[in-house]
Amino acid sequence: MNEDIIGLNVVIGSVSQELIDVQKSLDRYREKQARKEAVDDEAAVFVQKAELVIEKAERGDLVLTEDQKRRIKSNLIKILNKIN
Secondary structure: OOHHHHHHHHHHHHHHHOOOOOOHHHHHHHHHHHHHOOOHHHHHHHHHHHHHHHHHHHHOOOOOOOOHHHHHHHHHHHHHHHOO
């Protein structure tokens, strides 16, 4: 029982950290965009992290709500459209 709880805590921590990383990279992108700075590097970092999280969620390695997936994909599409 305790091992199950510990394992679940590790999974939750992993999911949380990945979502935090995606959000931080999106925030850095938005900050640079607001200051009219070059955003290509930050956009590339966000795209890379967002794609990885979405791939893990679709494989079932990472559990996200439909809303979380939708929001990440929506931001990903917006940024990809701006850098292409």
